Amino acid sequence: MKLLSGNSNLPLARAMASYLEIPLTNASVRRFADEEVFVEIHENVRGEDVFVVQSTGFPANDNLMELLICIDALKRASAKRITAVVPYFGYARQDRKPGPRTPISAKLVANLITVAGADRVLSIDLHAGQIQGFFDIPTDNLYAAPVMSADILARFGTEKLMVISPDVGGVVRARALAKRLDNAPLAIVDKRRERAGESEVMNIIGDVEGRFCILIDDIVDSAGTLCNAAAALKEAGARDVIAYCSHGVLSGGAVARVEGSALSELVITDSIGVSDAILQSKRIRALTIAPLLAEAIKRIADESSVSSLFD
Numbered sequence: 178m179k180l181l182s183g184n185s186n187l188p189l190a191r192a193m194a195s196y197l198e199i200p201l202t203n204a205s206v207r208r209f210a211d212e213e214v215f216v217e218i219h220e221n222v223r224g225e226d227v228f229v230v231q232s233t234g235f236p237a238n239d240n241l242m243e244l245l246i247c248i249d250a251l252k253r254a255s256a257k258r259i260t261a262v263v264p265y266f267g268y269a270r271q272d273r274k275p276g277p278r279t280p281i282s283a284k285l286v287a288n289l290i291t292v293a294g295a296d297r298v299l300s301i302d303l304h305a306g307q308i309q310g311f312f313d314i315p316t317d318n319l320y321a322a323p324v325m326s327a328d329i330l331a332r333f334g335t336e337k338l339m340v341i342s343p344d345v346g347g348v349v350r351a352r353a354l355a356k357r358l359d360n361a362p363l364a365i366v367d368k369r370r371e372r373a374g375e376s377e378v379m380n381i382i383g384d385v386e387g388r389f390c391i392l393i394d395d396i397v398d399s400a401g402t403l404c405n406a407a408a409a410l411k412e413a414g415a416r417d418v419i420a421y422c423s424h425g426v427l428s429g430g431a432v433a434r435v436e437g438s439a440l441s442e443l444v445i446t447d448s449i450g451v452s453d454a455i456l457q458s459k460r461i462r463a464l465t466i467a468p469l470l471a472e473a474i475k476r477i478a479d480e481s482s483v484s485s486l487f488d
Contacts, residue, residue: 180193189447227251252293259296420444426449
């Protein structure tokens with residue numbers, strides 16, 4: 178088994194390699210003067226089971242090209258099986274046609290990864306479950322919920338917990354987390370989104386009076402939805418509001434927005450490389466998913482059950 182990493186999230190790849198007790202594959206992933214990506218693998222991978230670790234967050238297009246070229250290099254080096262380990266699958270929010278003459282980019286990216294030569298894909302908390310069906314190769318969609326629920330119970334287990342979905346579409350995710358938190362009650366924030374990147378909270382479905390609220394979502398980008406939801410929950414009588422999100426995209430002024438919001442804390446995972454702004458923030462904390470991903474890789478290599486990770 179070999180573990181190869183692109184440049185998008187080297188700290189996560191190194192932590193996974195440490196868990197698996199194997200070194201990262203010796204390779205160069207660099208740029209020419211015109212920013213063209215070049216990959217060179219410096220050790221033999223013929224007949225090996227190779228896992229390529231690369232999130233496709235910002236800069237999404239560069240990181241995606243790195244992933245594709247790494248896969249192509251491994252394929253041409255006669256690797257036996259290539260698994261694309263994509264902790265954060267970029268373009269996942271473009272999983273359907275929201276209007277006429279718009280693309281389904283998530284399907285396009287799935288096609289690119291498959292055609293590049295990947296035999297399998299491993300990701301965490303895909304934005305929409307149907308993205309698994311966009312691939313014509315086996316795809317494992319892991320969940321960060323076990324990592325999050327363990328952290329919530331360790332830190333806030335004595336509180337009067339209530340799980341909050343920031344929109345109707347996230348109810349299934351929120352219900353799954355609530356079940357792990359000893360069947361905590363559930364509430365929903367009803368919002369109306371006027372345009373991409375902006376949201377307006379309308380009302381709260383459920384009684385949050387005096388509750389310690391856990392907002393759960395898969396992606397936090399501008400953080401507008403979470404901050405508006407936190408303000409609405411506070412106005413409705415919530416005692417405290419903490420947000421847990423799988424993928425901390427946190428673009429633009431998101432970190433500053435969280436700092437000035439009603440959120441006591443935003444907890445993300447390290448599926449995307451953690452920036453200096455996030456590290457310096459007093460309200461944002463990152464949980465590692467390296468053991469979860471590494472254990473899944475180990476089970477794939479051993480041909481044992483991955484789904485039993487969540488039993």
